[in-house]
Amino acid sequence: MTATVAPLSGPSRARDPSPQDAPHKGSPPAGLAVATPMPDVIPARKRRGPVWGYVRRNPTIVVGGILLLIVFLMALLAPYLGTVDPTALAPAKRTRVPSAQYWFGTDMLGRDIYSRVVYGARVSLLVGFSVALLASVAGLAVGLISGMVRWLDGIVMRIVDGMMSIPPILLAITLMALTRGSVQNVIVAITIAEIPRVARLVRGVVLSLREQPYVEAAVTTGTRMPAIIWRHILPNTLAPMTVQATYICASAMITEAIRGFIGAGVPPSTPSWGNIMAEGRALWQVKFYIVLFPAIFLSMTVLAVNLVGDGLRDALDPRMAKDA
């Protein structure tokens, strides 16, 4: 075969392989241990322990998960938990203290606070989980594009910077002024504010992953870009993403409550923990329980979500036991 290229100027000019150049055939030279066949011992796979073992390894996930499950069931079974219509007004029975009949008392319009808190869980969970899901998906898409398509990175990231420069509360008030207050609008507003956080996280992870030798190996073994993203980048992005999603969930619940508190949230006709507290704040010094009960539930739920997030972060950390 003849080469099709310009003349070589390199060292191959005088190439003349001679038999003496073959590597050692017999005994290895000093300095190298004689290779013995490798004992093919692969440690037996650890069987997943019983339930108790899982609890012991991941106490935070279990505790957070149980708390979250309670709140979730509460929201789901709200009509069957001894509640009355949370919007029924009873001016004659307003601002009652907690009693056997009104477990958490009544507010200044005579509505049963227990019923309102139980129904309010629906709004908090809906907002928290919807925002976590939507912001994760949108942020993942933005972060992947930004991390993989280098020439788009600058443009996308400057837009993200712009989004981050708008205070979320201001964004919320603006959106509420432009549209009607509804749960959907609250979800949209919080999601928009949370997308940049996810996008930045994902971009960072993608930028470090694309330099990983296994991604380079995928390139050299002929894998196409979509398959590289799907098979090599995405699965390794999900762990930090999941953790981030739980924090977003918790932060969205708090943001929803803050928005309810300042009147830029869910309309007052729908009870949410935020607007129950907002309505009770005028009476805070005399009827503190109106604020207290939704606050306790909000804190507990946010704590539960954060516990799950912390637990997931530990469990998904590759440096921790992998088969836990």
Add this chain to the structure above:
Amino acid sequence: MTTTARTLLQVNDLKKHFPLGGGLFGRSTRVLKAVDGLSFTVDRGETLSLVGESGCGKSTVAKALMRLYAPTAGQVVLAGRRIDDLSAGTLRPLRRRMQMVFQDPFSSLNPRMRVRAILAEPIRNFGLAKGSADLEAKIAALVVRVGLPREALGRWPHEFSGGQRQRIGIARALAAEPDLIICDEAVSALDVSVKAQIVNLLRDLQRELDLAMLFISHDLAIVEHMTHRVAVMYLGKIVEIGPRRELFLAPKHPYTQALLSAVPIPEPGAGRTRIVLKGDVPSPINPPSGCRFHTRCPQAFDRCRVEEPRLDTVGTGHLAACHLNDAAAPAVAA
């Protein structure tokens, strides 16, 4: 004739420069010349070792050849076809012929893919299997070939030791049925005993499959054990290239001599005169004038500071870039 029928890979004046700095608007003017004009060939079934200190550009050569970096200049000819200027799409099917074994056995395997999926990827990408039964048979043959049990296929990478993982990495490279394997410090991260096993595995595979191998290493003891030819790199250039025995017995470049003198002899009391180089490797951003090695060369003279030596023939298939090998060199030259 510069190439023979056995020539598989031919590299002509390969350069890879990295522009440095460069602010938001300003164009960068400083350039890191990681690889600065490299030429060599690798024959079918031959091992060429590329040796040199850390930071001399060895790994950049590997990445530029594999087109993980786009070369700045030069030509890469694989089996008679120029591949350095191909588009990513045109290059993809040709990648099969040139595979790479990576240095770090831990980060070179996707932690979220089982061994079976890792090995199936190249076979599927290059369409090397006819049907799923054939695919499975090929994968099974691969793990056995690199000395792992078949049960390994269902396992995750983290269930293996470093040496076992490197075997998986080798199997992945073999899965593409390549003609050339580039081993970029493939054994540097391994324990001594495991290192020897992997080196022997590579050597056996090369003989059995008639593979060409570009073995990048800084470990001269291992290089001597398994290579046919050696190329010594210093600051992005080849300073000496030649057949293994000739180069190890009669190095013609002071840098090669210094490197060889630093290889420990595993025998108590056995000594050799160490040539201790002074100073550090100069920065590839601003390499020394003349011969790049003159700042550290114990035998440097005036000419070395101004004139860059060419790679000249000093023996059969043996070239070195040093003025000392010139007939006109001063008598002090050893």
